[in-house]
Amino acid sequence: MNESAYIIVLVALIGGALRVSTPFMFVALGECLTEKSGRVNLGLEGTLVLGAMTGYAISYNSGSPWLGVLAAGCAGSVLGAMHGYICKLPKVNDIAVGIAMMLFGTGVAFFFGKPYIQPSAPQLTSFSLGAWTGNKEIAQALQINPLLLVGIAVGLAMAWAFANTKWGLIIRMTGDSAPSAKAMGVSVDLVRFLCTTAGGFLAGIGGAFLSLFYPGSWNQGLSSGQGLMAVALVIFARWSPIRCVIAALLFGAAGAIGPALQSVGITQGYYFYNAAPYILTLFIMIASAGSKRAARDVPGELSITK
Amino acid sequence: MADIAEPLNPPSMASKHWDDLSIRLRRGAEFVVIPLLALAISALLFSILLLVLGKSPIEFFQLVERGGFGTAFSLQNTLQRSSPLILTALCVALPARIGLVVIGGEGALVLGGFASAVVAIPLVTGHAPVFLTLCLMAIAGMLIGGIWIGIVGYLRYARGVNETISSLLMTYIGIAIMNFFVEGSLRDLANPNKPSTMPIGDAYMVGPMPGTDVHWGLAAGVVLSVALYILLSRTTFGFAVRVAGGNARAALAQGLPVGKLIVICCAIAGACAGLAGFFEVAAIQGRANASLAAGYGYTGILVAFLARHNPLAIIPVAILFGGIVASGGLIERRMGLPDATVLVLQGLTFVVLLMSETLYGRFKIFQVRGAADRT
Numbered sequence: 001m002n003e004s005a006y007i008i009v010l011v012a013l014i015g016g017a018l019r020v021s022t023p024f025m026f027v028a029l030g031e032c033l034t035e036k037s038g039r040v041n042l043g044l045e046g047t048l049v050l051g052a053m054t055g056y057a058i059s060y061n062s063g064s065p066w067l068g069v070l071a072a073g074c075a076g077s078v079l080g081a082m083h084g085y086i087c088k089l090p091k092v093n094d095i096a097v098g099i100a101m102m103l104f105g106t107g108v109a110f111f112f113g114k115p116y117i118q119p120s121a122p123q124l125t126s127f128s129l130g131a132w133t134g135n136k137e138i139a140q141a142l143q144i145n146p147l148l149l150v151g152i153a154v155g156l157a158m159a160w161a162f163a164n165t166k167w168g169l170i171i172r173m174t175g176d177s178a179p180s181a182k183a184m185g186v187s188v189d190l191v192r193f194l195c196t197t198a199g200g201f202l203a204g205i206g207g208a209f210l211s212l213f214y215p216g217s218w219n220q221g222l223s224s225g226q227g228l229m230a231v232a233l234v235i236f237a238r239w240s241p242i243r244c245v246i247a248a249l250l251f252g253a254a255g256a257i258g259p260a261l262q263s264v265g266i267t268q269g270y271y272f273y274n275a276a277p278y279i280l281t282l283f284i285m286i287a288s289a290g291s292k293r294a295a296r297d298v299p300g301e302l303s304i305t306k
Numbered sequence: 307m308a309d310i311a312e313p314l315n316p317p318s319m320a321s322k323h324w325d326d327l328s329i330r331l332r333r334g335a336e337f338v339v340i341p342l343l344a345l346a347i348s349a350l351l352f353s354i355l356l357l358v359l360g361k362s363p364i365e366f367f368q369l370v371e372r373g374g375f376g377t378a379f380s381l382q383n384t385l386q387r388s389s390p391l392i393l394t395a396l397c398v399a400l401p402a403r404i405g406l407v408v409i410g411g412e413g414a415l416v417l418g419g420f421a422s423a424v425v426a427i428p429l430v431t432g433h434a435p436v437f438l439t440l441c442l443m444a445i446a447g448m449l450i451g452g453i454w455i456g457i458v459g460y461l462r463y464a465r466g467v468n469e470t471i472s473s474l475l476m477t478y479i480g481i482a483i484m485n486f487f488v489e490g491s492l493r494d495l496a497n498p499n500k501p502s503t504m505p506i507g508d509a510y511m512v513g514p515m516p517g518t519d520v521h522w523g524l525a526a527g528v529v530l531s532v533a534l535y536i537l538l539s540r541t542t543f544g545f546a547v548r549v550a551g552g553n554a555r556a557a558l559a560q561g562l563p564v565g566k567l568i569v570i571c572c573a574i575a576g577a578c579a580g581l582a583g584f585f586e587v588a589a590i591q592g593r594a595n596a597s598l599a600a601g602y603g604y605t606g607i608l609v610a611f612l613a614r615h616n617p618l619a620i621i622p623v624a625i626l627f628g629g630i631v632a633s634g635g636l637i638e639r640r641m642g643l644p645d646a647t648v649l650v651l652q653g654l655t656f657v658v659l660l661m662s663e664t665l666y667g668r669f670k671i672f673q674v675r676g677a678a679d680r681t
Contacts, residue, residue: 046653086657092663097660099409099470104650104653235468275482275483275486285461289466290466
């Protein structure tokens with residue numbers, strides 16, 4: 001590789017990080033909200049896929065990609081509400097329900113999404129961060145989507161709300177100690193139901209980004225574990241929305257390694273680079289699971305780290 | 307005074323025996339009736355979905371019956387498919403007994419199948435004896451599968467890594483590893499259509515069991531289910547596993563090697579899924595390629611939960627779902643439904659089944675007064 005190839009790879013990595021990270025960001029923020037309230041929703045992988053399908057289908061039928069994004073969020077919140085309601089029943093394990101919702105969401109998305117594999121739906125518009133360089137390749141690589149900015153804004157807003165608002169305090173209290181929330185007259189089940197539903201909404205939007213911007217089509221192999229990795233990311237981010245955003249960007253870069261190297265003609269070990277995000281996630285989980293800082297920051301009611 | 311003294315009379319041995327039996331039956335009935343109820347409700351909900359879509363639910367279930375169980379051919383097809391389901395369900399059930407939710411059976415199956423196909427390459431080209439080759443292939447598959455899920459158990463115990471997430475991540479990694487080799491250094495260049503390893507050849511394939519078209523994987527699955535049932539319910543090891551699954555802290559206080567038990571359980575579980583991969587390669591596909599990741603590992607999760615992680619109950623549940631999976635093609639052709647129909651039915655069943663967990667202990671008919679201290 002010569003020098004210009006390095007620059008192309010670097011720009012592709014940055015551009016890839018900005019593009020690939022958005023679904024991670026939305027799912028991680030959704031999961032962060034849910035887990036802050038003391039419940040785990042492992043089913044966000046299914047929510048992501050269903051959101052992608054719904055967003056694509058609505059965008060195709062209505063001609064408006066933003067309507068698709070909204071519909072994807074709504075589909076996600078339906079799945080989130082189902083999860084929230086089922087976990088409210090006594091003796092039901094939220095991890096198992098998450099697995100079931102993952103299979104259910106994926107199945108429903110494949111079932112209703114079959115007619116939409118062929119046609120192409122209107123895509124979300126984007127703008128380029130690299131237009132000022134005048135270099136066409138760089139401008140192309142640094143295409144970013146407004147949803148990325150929305151995701152960052154949501155992350156900042158969540159961090160602010162957790163620290164400064166009454167609702168933020170209620171959610172944190174429910175997550176840390178259900179008995180004290182009950183003592184304050186808060187309905188624990190209602191708070192968790194709302195948080196899971198809102199988390200599903202965010203994850204659904206992440207799905208719409210997959211089908212409506214990058215990679216920008218609907219097929220059955222669209223999401224391969226992004227939703228799951230985002231759930232793992234929340235542990236790494238120690239339940240802080242801002243760290244969720246940063247971790248998502250890091251993951252986006254890891255996911256962009258394969259395509260970036262491919263863009264300069266290195267195809268050797270393509271499948272290995274495809275595995276890179278999963279391996280990275282696993283190592284991050286190993287590194288962060290036993291850490292003292294994670295043990296300090298974890299919401300007390302959470303079953304995922306016990 | 308006689309009416310007070312009467313209960314002090316010891317009951318005869320025979321009636322005590324019958325009491326015990328009736329208590330056990332009533333208790334056991336709860337674990338059968340509630341899952342059956344969940345199955346019935348999900349069938350009902352699925353029928354409503356079909357009606358909304360303008361399809362006939364009666365036709366659907368008739369096709370499941372015909373495509374899965376109706377004829378000798380379809381029944382054998384079903385049994386063929388239930389063999390990997392039994393083995394991958396065991397991969398979920400065994401860790402579940404020690405309190406772990408492991409859902410990585412798909413990855414262990416894929417890598418186990420891949421490992422046995424790789425081991426076969428030098429043996430087949432060297433014309434090694436068939437039986438020896440198959441044994442080595444099976445051992446390779448079980449070993450790799452066992453290591454794969456064993457890692458998940460080790461990470462859980464040693465580092466506190468959540469086993470549900472890590473096992474699913476390991477599945478993605480496993481599939482990527484197989485693709486890496488199958489597309490690269492181990493690719494059979496004689497087969498340009500689909501990247502695969504070198505075929506093991508007809509002479510080395512596992513044949514059907516005598517009198518049937520069903521391969522030996524079914525027998526292996528049934529034997530392993532029975533063996534693991536005995537291991538869990540009749541041995542000291544099984545007792546230790548159940549204690550650790552009930553309360554890990556109490557088990558540690560009793561001096562049980564909880565970490566070792568977790569890793570062993572996960573390794574046996576992974577070996578079962580790896581064996582499923584071996585049979586998929588040696589009895590069905592003849593080579594390792596992307597078709598190994600056919601979703602048996604995911605259906606196995608549902609099978610294990612429906613069977614309440616009881617190895618014996620896994621067998622009938624796996625046959626039922628083997629039939630549903632087997633009739634998928636027929637349903638797709640006859641009713642014009644997408645191939646994901648079976649996935650929707652499975653997902654719905656899973657959700658309803660987990661909701662039904664809340665019913666345990668709610669029905670008076672299953673409760674036996676004064677028997678709370680017996681189990």
